[in-house]
Amino acid sequence: xxxxxxxxxxxxxxxxxxxxxxxxxxxxxxxxxxxxxxxxxxxxxxxxxxxxxxxxxxxxxxxxxxxxxxxxxxxxxxxxxxxxxxxxxxxxxxxxxxxxxxxxxxxxxxxxxxxxxxxxxxxxxxxxxxxxxxxxxxxxxxxxxxxxxxxxxxxxxxxxxxxxxxxxxxxxxxxxxxxxxxxxx
Amino acid sequence: xxxxxxxxxxxxxxxxxxxxxxxxxxxxxxxxxxxxxxxxxxxxxxxxxxxxxxxxxxxxxxxxxxxxxxxxxxxxxxxxxxxxxxxxxxxxxxxxxxxxxxxxxxxxxxxxxxxxxxxxxxxxxxxxxxxxxxxxxxxxxxxxxxxxxxxxxxxxxxxxxxxxxxxxxxxxxxxxxxxxxxxxxxxxxxxxxxxxxxxxxxxxxxxxxxxxxxxxxxxxxxxxxxxxxxxxxxxxxxxxxxxxxxxxxxxxxxxxxxxxxxxxxxxxxxxxxxxxxxxxxxxxxxxxxxxxxxx
Numbered sequence: 001x002x003x004x005x006x007x008x009x010x011x012x013x014x015x016x017x018x019x020x021x022x023x024x025x026x027x028x029x030x031x032x033x034x035x036x037x038x039x040x041x042x043x044x045x046x047x048x049x050x051x052x053x054x055x056x057x058x059x060x061x062x063x064x065x066x067x068x069x070x071x072x073x074x075x076x077x078x079x080x081x082x083x084x085x086x087x088x089x090x091x092x093x094x095x096x097x098x099x100x101x102x103x104x105x106x107x108x109x110x111x112x113x114x115x116x117x118x119x120x121x122x123x124x125x126x127x128x129x130x131x132x133x134x135x136x137x138x139x140x141x142x143x144x145x146x147x148x149x150x151x152x153x154x155x156x157x158x159x160x161x162x163x164x165x166x167x168x169x170x171x172x173x174x175x176x177x178x179x180x181x182x183x184x185x
Numbered sequence: 186x187x188x189x190x191x192x193x194x195x196x197x198x199x200x201x202x203x204x205x206x207x208x209x210x211x212x213x214x215x216x217x218x219x220x221x222x223x224x225x226x227x228x229x230x231x232x233x234x235x236x237x238x239x240x241x242x243x244x245x246x247x248x249x250x251x252x253x254x255x256x257x258x259x260x261x262x263x264x265x266x267x268x269x270x271x272x273x274x275x276x277x278x279x280x281x282x283x284x285x286x287x288x289x290x291x292x293x294x295x296x297x298x299x300x301x302x303x304x305x306x307x308x309x310x311x312x313x314x315x316x317x318x319x320x321x322x323x324x325x326x327x328x329x330x331x332x333x334x335x336x337x338x339x340x341x342x343x344x345x346x347x348x349x350x351x352x353x354x355x356x357x358x359x360x361x362x363x364x365x366x367x368x369x370x371x372x373x374x375x376x377x378x379x380x381x382x383x384x385x386x387x388x389x390x391x392x393x394x395x396x397x398x399x400x401x402x403x404x405x406x407x408x409x410x411x412x413x414x415x416x417x418x419x420x421x422x423x424x425x426x427x428x429x430x431x432x433x434x435x436x437x438x439x440x441x442x443x444x445x446x447x448x449x450x451x452x453x454x455x456x457x458x459x460x461x462x463x464x465x466x467x468x469x470x471x472x473x474x475x476x477x478x479x480x
Contacts, residue, residue: 008441009204009225011197030442045201046225047261053223054441078201105262105284106307108194109187127197128262128284146186167197 003182004029004038008054010046010079014166021171022178032060040073040182043080045127045164048099051079052089061089068092073157073185075177081160082130093158094136101131101149101162113163115152116142117180118172124151124163131162157181190307192329198262198285198309199330199393202226202416206406206437207395209233209420212251213258219423222433226262226284228418229255234291234338235421235460238472244292246274249281256282264311269478270296279308285330287311290477291337291420300478303327313397315348315475317355318374321384324392325377331390333414334475335398338421340462342399342408344475349396349412360388398475401426401459403439403449410443427457 005015007028019026019042029035041064043051055061068074068090076084076093083089085097102109105128113124124143132150135141143152143161151162152173159181165173205225210216216227231247232240246267256263262284267274269288274295278286288301290313303310304327313334314320320331333352335345359370359381367385371378383391393416396409401422409417417440419433426432435452442448470476 007204011200011203013203014200030445046203047201047205049220049261050205050223050225050437054437057223057438099260104256104282105198105309106279106282107189108198109189110191110194111187125193125197127194127201164197167193167200 001025001039001182002027002037003178004034004041006041006043006051006080008058009050010044011164011166012044014164015042015044018166018171018174022174024178031058032063035060035064035067040075040177042177043074043076043083044166045078045080048079048082052083055083065090065092068158071157071185073177073182075159075174075181077161077164077166078127078129081132081162084158084160085132093153093155093160094139095150095153095160096133096135097130098133099130100128102126102129104128111145113143113145113151115173116140117176122165122170122172123168125167126151126163129162154181157185195309195329196392199311202262202395203393204416204441206417206419206433206440207264208423208433209418210255211424213254215424215429216255216259218430219433220259220261222430223437224261224433225416226264227255227259228264228266228287228420229283230266233421233424234474235340235425236338237291238338238463246271246278246292249277252278252281252283266292267301268292269294270299270301272301275301275306279306283308285309285311288328289313290334290474294477297478300326303329311395313475313478314352314394315479316351316374317359317384318376319479320352320390320394321374321376321380324380324390328392330392330395332395332397332418335396335400336465336468337398337474338463339399339465339468340401340422340425340460341465342401342405343465345396345399345409346412348398349394349409349414352390352394353413356384356389359385399465400436401462403435403453406436406439407443407446407449410440416440421460425460427459431456432459
């Protein structure tokens, strides 16, 4: 089983390390052809506007959108959440996203989170992070910040977090993606 | 409970910029061109390095009104420069809410002995380096991101290449060194011992390292990415070229696909003239920016 990591821009190597910890093979995805034969895809943190433009230039946006719609497992962190939620991007997740929802870089923060499906708290690292203002009825909310904002959720084949599990040494959210979404497909 | 300004969120911000291009912009219009081209951040400064070079005089922090206007005009992060050692300029930039501060040799240094104690700030800092000792001293002071110094405003890539090669060679040497020799290496590099140990253990820097100072074409960007840069700063190279929009887009594409030479050839076609530039070898020592703030 190979999981792809969208490698157009952002924290790609960090997700590679995580998948290595989970003992899953990874492949960097830079072109449309690279999307073939994957069990799932991670869309990393980065600048969502830059990644989106590169997806369009590589003619990957529409094929990927179709794949997600057809049930292809996808895990988006931060910018990945933004791209999956925006209706004019991948539109694979039913939620209203607020970009840079907590403010600018100086408002970036760490916070310990309770995550549905994990026994112990998870350290959320939020960097110019988005949050979900509202979600559709099919969406399962997995975590909220202390002030009640939705920052992790899943919907069928899609998992999103507003924070960066790839910046920690803790692979539990990646394991959740592999066990609960990729392997159950 | 929320905790802000930690090392992990400051360094993490730079990690999110990897594989991207940070562009110098002098006004709102240029910032919008940069964002539309796919820049991951903009550096707001009134004069790009080649203009600073041409005009001479003392180069200082930019007008806060100009920085704020750019912050209001784009949704990508906005960086700004302060003079080396000028902690008052840094605090002013922090108060504006900029996303990153570049303590930069492009501006005229304010202190020839001490850099800013960057560990005391909520806002992360990027600093230039020419070798591993300089890189580790800046990290020791709290820098969350590094870049090569290169030779700003020349459009000549040779200095950036030298600095990237040098840092990476020194990292390779340390990673195979015997642990008992690390103190002597720290002494020779004039670098904090703990950071030398960290480089020895991990075989890499603890923060990201971008290329800067002389990148002016898509091919330059690809060269630096293949030499191990985590991303690219372009100063004068975009808005001093004949077609800034095309150059900006082409450099973004080359940075994202640094080994796809067919694609880079494609985006390099009919770009028009890059910035004119200056051969670094013809530059008088007094006109070089990279040696500033070497301590």
